Amino acid sequence: MNRIVVGIDASEHARRALEWAFAEAELRGAELELVHAYLRPEVAYVPGMVVTDIASDSELQAAARELVEEMVGKIVPRPTVPYEVTVQAGGAAGVLCGRAADADLAVVGARGLGGFRGLLLGSVSQQVVTHSLCPVVVVVPERRHHD
Known part of the structure; x- marks a missing residue:
């Protein structure tokens, strides 16, 4: 069976990527793996202090x-x-x-900034495109056409 991996966080561009991935998975008869990466908070040790x-x-x-x-559920x-949900500690692109x-x-997903800035992907999407061993789809916001 085909497998599509989707990067998820709480952003609007991740929501668009998730919508696209569900539609594509249905067309392909694929299963989805929804991946959320998180960074562990750094803890500084201070003698005599308890961090709770x-x-x-x-x-x-x-x-x-x-x-x-x-x-x-919203989408x-x-x-x-x-689909399955994978939550893993580490940097988003590496995970x-x-x-x-x-x-x-x-x-x-990508932020879709438009203009010259729109040519640049965010750091996570850029790293995934650069380092992924499989094909990558970057979902950008729909362009608004001015009348």
């Missing part, structure tokens, strides 16, 4: 899973495409490229 408000990995993963499931209330190493396609 740093979330554990399991708390961060649970919150990220909830975020992804909420996004899926596709009753998904017919099989996504790693998960997509044996995928048929990787999908990322």
Whole structure:
């Protein structure tokens, strides 16, 4: 079966990428892997000080899973495409490229800034396009045409 890996965060460009990926997966008869990467908070050690408000990995993963499931629910209330959610610590581009190493396609969103700036991808999408071992689709916002 075909496998499409999609990078997900809480952004509007990730939402567009997710919409596109669900539609493409349905056309291809593919399954989706929705990947959310997070960075562990750095903890500085100070003798005699106890830090208690740093979330554990399991708390961060649970919150990220909830975020992804909420996004899926808003986009596709009753998904017919099989999908799994992967939440992994690390930089977004590295995690996504790693998960997509044996995928048929990787999908990322772009900010779509327009003009000269629009020619430049964001750092994550640029790194995924540059380093992915599989084809990559970069989903950009629809262009607005002025009358």
